[in-house]
Amino acid sequence: MGILLKASKVTKKFAGLTAVNSVDLEINEGEIIGLIGPNGAGKTTFFNSITGFYPATYGSVTFDGNDITHRTTYQNCKAGMARTFQIVQPFGQLTALENVMVGAFNRLESYSEAEKIAREMIIFVGMEDKMHAIVADLTIGDQRKLEMARALATKPKLLLLDEVMAGLTPTEIEETVELVLKIRDSGVTILMIEHIMAALMKLSDRVIVLDHGTLIAEGTPSEITQNERVIESYLGSAYKKQD
Amino acid sequence: MQTEKNNTPNFLGNFLKKATSSTSNGKLNIPQLIVIGVACLAVLLAPTYLSNYRLNLVITILTSAFFAQCWNLMSGYTGQFSFGHAAFFGLGAYTSSILYVDFGVNPWIGLVCGMAVAGIVAAIIGYLSFHYNLKGDYFALATMAFCEIFRVIFKNTDFLHGASGVSIKFSKDIGLMQFGSKAGFMYAAFVLLALLTFGMYKIRRTKMGLYFVAIRENEDAAKALGINAFKYKMIALIASAMFSAVAGTFYAQYYLYIDPNICFESAVSVSSITPCIIGGVGTVFGPIIGAAILEPISEFTNAALSNFVGLNMVVYGLILVVVIMVMPKGLIGLVQDLKVKFMKKKKDKKSKSPVEAEG
């Protein structure tokens, strides 16, 4: 099992605010890593930095053995990095099938091939009944699932999920947990931002915790839940919220 | 997603979003094919039943639809709102005309040269805009500014014939890209429009076409899915500009006179946009339907109000505003929405009736 992604001292500053502060992270092939932290901790910004949405201010990222620090988003996708967005970013006026086809074209030229892969992916996430629906008309839950299908259609090595379970019903969360496991079993490594602790416990091999842009803890799910600093800065309030 | 430059004003882009219909990818069904066939036949047979005066209107519709289709490729499909398509139209018209009049170059070759010039200028505008991430209204303004620069340059440069413009000698030689009669020009315009429209229809079901539309719908998502947005925006812009140049050369060869205002005025840019808005932005047939509605109206207001200079434009503008208010997604969008509503009603009735039967 090799190292798939290595982030070294990744830092992202916005005009005076250090959103991500010198974060080191190694992800091994086949792992599911959970990324938690309070709102505004810099989790999404960390995603944006490693996927090339906005380049890191300092630090470097290697992916699959190559330095990708200065690569752009589409190049990273070609190299095998795919993501979903915390705020869904659908191609609203296109059908579900076409949305996923855009992803499939990452590795293909032929329209019919892309259609075939897209169909498979939509069936994989269990949305075959919405194949030809206009995506703007779908529920947020469905749009989230579709974003996963779309990302998977690019045939990634690493999938970055940004709060895909937010706003879902308990049943939908259950389904999504199963789905994430299925994705990992198909050979995709996963880094996921999630607030639903129960789901993360079930899924993650390791959990890392960001607070104010700094990585404050890293370990197995049970280690993290017992970590004083994590309870103080995040879990405490999160547990309170759940009451 | 939050991007670092999330404060770009995007009034035009938002308008475009509202004006864009969904399902513009649909395969044509048989009734639609019949309508298209009948329309083509009506145009092809027009010289047998229309006067030369009326044929002129048909030619205006066809060329206006062609020019609008060019805009549709870059702004309707790809979502980069251009307010300066007159620049490419004018460059096409001027390149072929000056090459012919001053250097004796055959207009057919001039046509190709015009496409090349427009393509190169589009590449420069596109590179500067897209490389520096000019988006939304700023991009539209940039295209408008470029167009205005050309108008001023052409007006004030003697070897480009300045404000007096270029006159082209009349001939009946198809070898000189003059098609002999109104009917000849009409057939030529028909072929141009048919080819471009067929291309627009076909490309929608290719990787490139879907990429264009994906960029329009959500550029961040497109990039995250491996799309080199810069490249595809450049392709759409350059292709659109080159076809617009064809429209320009055709105009010059038909009317045999061009000047900086005729070519580069913002009204010309607007004329590439309005048919799309009336017919349906981002749809294959929107520009044609729009042109077929607008040109007769404009002809009518011009004729009816010929004594009141400017009033025709006011009336035309008012009609446009009303139409946009009544059907913001154009005629095609309106029909689609009605269809969806109708289907829903039918469905509701169906799901209701068994319950009623039980009760």
Ligand SMILES: Nc1ncnc2c1ncn2[C@@H]1O[C@H](COP(=O)(O)OP(=O)(O)O)[C@@H](O)[C@H]1O
């Ligand atoms: N594009 C941006 N410009 C300026 N500040 C930003 C931008 N994106 C995020 N931030 C700031 O960076 C911090 C981290 O945000 P984010 O990464 O979204 O947090 P999280 O995903 O952990 O909730 C926040 O304070 C946020 O306001």
Ligand SMILES: [Mg+2]
């Ligand atoms: Mg976030």
